[in-house]
Amino acid sequence: MEITSIITGKRGVSLPFTDYCEPIGSGTTQFPDMFKAAIAVGKKQNWKYLELRGGETFFQNVEPSEFYYGHALDLTQGPRTIFYNLRDSTRRHIKKAKKENLKTFITTSLESLNEFCRLNALTRKNHGLPPQPYPFFQSIYDHIISKKLGFIALIFSHNTAIAGNIYFHFGDEVIYKYGASDRTYQRLRANNLIIWEAIKWSYGRGYKRFFFGRTEPDNRGLRQFKAGWGTREYLIKYYKYDLQKDIFIKDNRKINPMGIKLLKLLPSPALALLGKVFYRHMG
Numbered sequence: 001m002e003i004t005s006i007i008t009g010k011r012g013v014s015l016p017f018t019d020y021c022e023p024i025g026s027g028t029t030q031f032p033d034m035f036k037a038a039i040a041v042g043k044k045q046n047w048k049y050l051e052l053r054g055g056e057t058f059f060q061n062v063e064p065s066e067f068y069y070g071h072a073l074d075l076t077q078g079p080r081t082i083f084y085n086l087r088d089s090t091r092r093h094i095k096k097a098k099k100e101n102l103k104t105f106i107t108t109s110l111e112s113l114n115e116f117c118r119l120n121a122l123t124r125k126n127h128g129l130p131p132q133p134y135p136f137f138q139s140i141y142d143h144i145i146s147k148k149l150g151f152i153a154l155i156f157s158h159n160t161a162i163a164g165n166i167y168f169h170f171g172d173e174v175i176y177k178y179g180a181s182d183r184t185y186q187r188l189r190a191n192n193l194i195i196w197e198a199i200k201w202s203y204g205r206g207y208k209r210f211f212f213g214r215t216e217p218d219n220r221g222l223r224q225f226k227a228g229w230g231t232r233e234y235l236i237k238y239y240k241y242d243l244q245k246d247i248f249i250k251d252n253r254k255i256n257p258m259g260i261k262l263l264k265l266l267p268s269p270a271l272a273l274l275g276k277v278f279y280r281h282m283g
Helices: 031-044 079-085 088-099 110-126 134-145 183-188 190-204 220-227 257-265 268-281
Strands: 011-014 049-053 066-074 103-107 150-157 160-170 173-181 209-215 232-242 247-249
Touching: 011 031, 031 049, 066 220, 079 190, 088 190, 103 190, 110 134, 110 150, 110 160, 110 173, 110 183, 110 268, 134 150, 134 160, 150 190, 160 183, 160 190, 173 183, 173 190, 190 209, 209 220, 220 232
Parallel strands: 011 049, 173 209
Antiparallel strands: 049 232, 066 209, 066 232, 103 150, 150 160, 160 173, 232 247
């Protein structure tokens, strides 16, 4: 897909805003021709780069531009075995959340999307990041959730939504895509319970694999959290091809820690405006 941006340049990305998107082909013999065709299209369209989020099978001798960790859970074990294989702290936090009488809802309603967006704005501010604009999530709702290809999980304490996740599903797989919560209620451990309920829901509907999305290498805490669910950890490699130089290159984009500190100081409306202006360039 072509992205035209005055900030990140005109480029082709497979696929914008995805954690990973493996090339579709019948095997290693077909892929070189597909890749050459993509390069030809990119040069004709004056792309600066061609970005692939996946493809390690086809680029075994190429250094990736960047990498992440993925975590996959085998749902065919069943909830009883999965729960037994959880890290002790993960089981303990699920039990604690249950004792708090939190209410979990798995839904596809537009109202639930509005609740999630409210929580997402809080979470992004805590992380020093602008939230994704509402039209972005509206598009997800229109093209995925409303088409029965995803769902929203919300947890309520009394009448207040305190945590929410967005999941996609296709074939026999479920993907945890977005998560948000109100840190005011962190002691209730709603984030553990909401994932557990999504796992049980997925198993009950015949899905076989549950993916926790990507994790940046520097985020050790999140990596440990996902490992606590009895998951299999694997690498997700990205590749970036410079169409002017005809070489694979590294991606050196780094988030400035000082910039994050400054963003945390901004009021929520200002962060929302930044997200609306800049998020379209980040795909």
